[in-house]
Amino acid sequence: MTAKRSGFPWPSRRAIGRSFILAGCAALAAAVLLAAYLFLYVRPRLPELDVITDYQPKIPLRVYTADNVLIGEFGEEHRDFVPIAQVPEMMKKALLAIEDGRFYEHHGIDFVRAGGAVLSNLRHGFGHGGGSTITMQVARNFFLTREKVASRKLNEIMLALKIEAALSKEQILELYMNQMYLGQRSFGFASAAQTYFGKPLSELSIAEMAMLAGLPQNPSRHNPISNPKKAHARQQLVLKRMRELDYISEGQYQQALAQPLHINTRGKQGFDTHAEYVAELARQAVYAQFKEDSYTKGISVYTTILKADQDAAYASTRRNVIAYDQRHGYRGPETFIDMPLEPEQRDDAIDAALQKRPDSDGLIAAVVTDVASGKVVADTGDGDAKAITGEGLRFAAPALSAKASAGIKLRPGAVIRISQDAKGNWAITQVPLVAAAFVSLDADTGAYHAMVGGFDYNLQKFNHVTQAWRQPGSAMKPFVYSAALEKGFSPATLINDVPLEMQAGGKVWAPQNDDFKFDGPITMRYALAQSKNVASVRILRALGVSYTHDFLEKFGFDPARQPSNLTMALGTGSVTPVQMAGAYALFANGGHQVEPYLIDRIVDAKGTVLMQTKPPAPNDDKTLALDPRNAFVMDSMLREVARTGTGAAATKKLGRSDIAGKTGTTSDAVDGWFAGYGGGIVAVAWMGYDEPKSLGGREFGSTLAMPIWIDYMRTALSTRPQVTRAVPAGLSQVDGEWLYDEFIDMNGVKTLDLDVETPTDPAAVPETVPVEAN
Structure with a gap:
């Protein structure tokens, strides 16, 4: 029987009650079936928890200086594992406020949030509501996919319960904060702090912590680099929740809201010290031994590089390469692009052009948007137009001339480089095309102190320190003079510096001094100091090419790369900068061969030493390759240079008396060198083009490489005392010059008549026309 109300038949109370009972029974039956399914089918198939109970995070390979400064990191995942006890309390609160406010109250499932998620799913469809706790997210992250299907959610719930039974809350939170992906290849909050802010977690402000706490929900959508507006909105939501939960005071809340955030827009973990070539060499060495484990097992490599030395070497190389480049004029824009009239299309064209040209440490790519009298406006892609005026236009003045050719003339669409000085003024510049290298070693052990393999590693990976085989020019002369000492020559030996022409087998060769001047009879000391080419050739001819060629092996040179003719005295063979540094070390350390080495030790994630380099013992007879007397005399001659x-x-x-070294300039100034030492440090600087060509008619090793060397040494020697050398046994002074005792007869210095034309082996006369070196 039904009651009638307003003409509409309503069900009776008994019918309604019956319906509720049936619905309740159905729900109970469903719950029982679901529980049976979960415990009888799902639970037995859950994975073991070994992966989290014995958690081994994928920690990348890290490379450090000898003084513990991070200079490189290699691995698909940027990750810093931080024990939960070391995570700032406010960072935990920021995360829990937005992700799981009742984390310490529930047992893996927050039924309050779950209820809200169910309602949201009913209204908007499955997958719309989340409700996942931190424990459930750990389960998903370690064991499941992010696929939004019911079966995955059920597995997630059961795994969360299993995890809660196996681990403490602090252990679960530690896993979460070290494992979660937070964008930009960063895993874990410590890594993200470095990536986005360039700071450790302990130094983050509340505002910065709130920004990181907002990332787990959607690292792409809330990425402060690619989506700053959405990231800011998410950060404000986190701060609001922190205030509602009374995690922060009203004052802290307002201060955090107002704080401007300085995001590292490149999204890379920055390194204070530029040592990219060093880090890459270390990576190669570790990979050769540990293969793919190198990038995931938390291996750390401690190099012999010193931060202060490396910083000085990098700055000096960059500064002097730019100085050389500026001396030789503006080459014009890197390219030109079409500038669409429609603003949005024009911005897209500018962005596309700039994406192809990464900045080079202060040399910033820009597109010219306007050229007016005395002013150039450029766009660097940051939305802020850069106006270049006055002195900032001086370098590019030829490109602003009405007579400038189309290839260099500045106009809208020109892609250029600009730089900013300390006062904030902009100037037009360019990326140098010339290459350079610098290396310094501990003269006694061979340990690297600094290495700069090129102008910019990001523009060129080729390491000129270890890979560039170049002609050393007159930087090779000291090794010929060293060979002469073993044959009875002394710094006082007279060499006739007069024109020399040799004929053999139909070949004619007449070496020249670089200034085309001849001084007549000169001492061997003076000949080396002034880098006299003809005198050096006369010495080599007197010694014999074969003898001298063999003698060079004492210094670690590859004999196959040295010529077997008289141009050997002028440095026409091939050497690398590090090979040259190792060779000069013998003069600096008393005659001991050193093997340049970069890695001090390799340790695993637990600090266990996997490899340790044992440097040579000082004054070990096993490493003695050159008579100590020879090294002493050559040191005195190189100090004279x-x-x-x-x-x-x-x-x-x-301003030191222990500085010794030699310039080197090859024919037509194709290569410029300075090799030398002081204070127990041996260093070599080089400059040249990768495709060999002249560096300029007015350029020499003294103008190209020596300024790099001096600028570096000014820093490297600042804390090192001057080196004084003890006179080795078997060496005496005769008329103020050093001579081996066995070459002293009753008349004093043994006479060597170099004016006599010694026969010349035809094979020793080069086929080339005169070769100049300095």
Whole structure:
């Protein structure tokens, strides 16, 4: 029987009650079936928890200086594992406020949030409501996919219960905060702090912590680099929740809201010290031993590099390469692009052009948008137009001339480089095309102190320190003079510096001094100091090419790369900068061969030493390759070069008496060198083009490489005492010059008549026309 109300038949109370009972029974039956399914089918098939109970995070390979400064990191995942006890309390609160406010109250499932999620799913369809706790997210992240299907959610719930039974709340939170992906290849909050803010977790402000706490929900949508507006909105929501939960005071809340955030827009973990070539060499060495484990097992490599030395080497190389480039004029824009009239299309064209040209440490790519009288406006892609005026236009003045060719003339659409000075003024510049290298070693052990393999690693990966085989020019002469000492020559030996022409087998060769001047009879000391080519060739001819060629092996040179003719004295063979540094180390350390080495030790994630380099013991007879007397005399001659000769600027600018070295300039100034030492450090600087060509008619090793060397040494020697050398046994002074005792007869210095034309082996005369070196 039904009651009638307003003409509409309503069900009776008994019928309604019956319906509720039936619905309740159905729900109970469903719950029982679901529970049976979960415990009888799902639970037995859950994975074991070994992966989290014995958690081994994928920690990348890290490379450090000797003084513990991070200079490189390699691995698909940027990750810093931080024990939960070291995570700032406010960072935990920021995360829990937005992700799981009742984390410490529930047992893996927050039924309050779950109820809200169910209602949201009923209204908007499955997958719309989340309700996942931190424990459930750990389960998903370690064991499941992010696929939004019911079966995955059921597995997630059961795994969360299993995890809660196996681990403490702090252990679960530790897993979460170290494992979650937070964008930009960063895993875990410590890594994200470095990626987005360049800071450790302990130094983050409340505002910065709130920004990171907002990332787990959707690292792409809330990424402060790619989506700053959405990231800011998410951060404000986190701060609001923190205030509602009374995690922060009203004052802290308002201060955090107002704080401007300085995001590292490149999204890379920054390194204070530029040592990219060092880090790559270390990576190669570790990979050769540990293969793919290198990038995931938390291996750390401690190099012999010193931060202060590396910083000085990098800055000096960059500064002097740019100085050389500026001396030789503006080459014009890197390219030109069409500039659409429609603003949005124009912005897209500018962005596309700039994406192809990464910045080079202050040399910023920009597109010219306007050229007016005395002013150039450029767009660097950050939305802020850069106006270049006055002195900032001086370097590019030829490109602003009405007579400038189309290839260099500045106009809208020109892609250029600009830089900013300390006062904030912009100037037009360019990326140098010339290459350079610098390396310094501990003279006694061979340990690297600094290495700069090129102008910019991001523009060119080729390491000129270890891979560039170049002609050393006159930087090779000291090794010929060293060979001469073993044959009875002394610094006082007279060499006739007069024109020399040799004929053999129909070949004619007449070497020249670089200034085309001849001084007549000169001492061997003076010949080296002034880098006299003809005198050096005369010495080599007197010694014999074969003998001298064999002698060079004492210094670690590859004999196959050295010529077997008289141009050997002028440095026409091939050497690398690090090979040259190792060779000069023998003069610096008393005659001991050193093997340059970069890695001090390799340790695993637990700190266990996997490899340790044992440097050679000082004054070990096993490493002695050169008579200590020879090294002492050559040191005195190389100090003369740096005091009165072609390297005189080195001693003058550094103000030390223990500076020794030699310039090197090859024919047509294709390569410029300076190799030398002081204070127990041996260093080599080089400059040249990768495709060999002249560096300029007015350029020499003293103008190209020596300024790099001096600028570096000014820093490297600042804390090192001057080196004094003890006179080795078997060496005496005769008329003020050093001579081996066995070459002293009753008449004093043994006479060597170099004016006599010694026969010349036809094979020793080069086929080339005159070769100049300095």
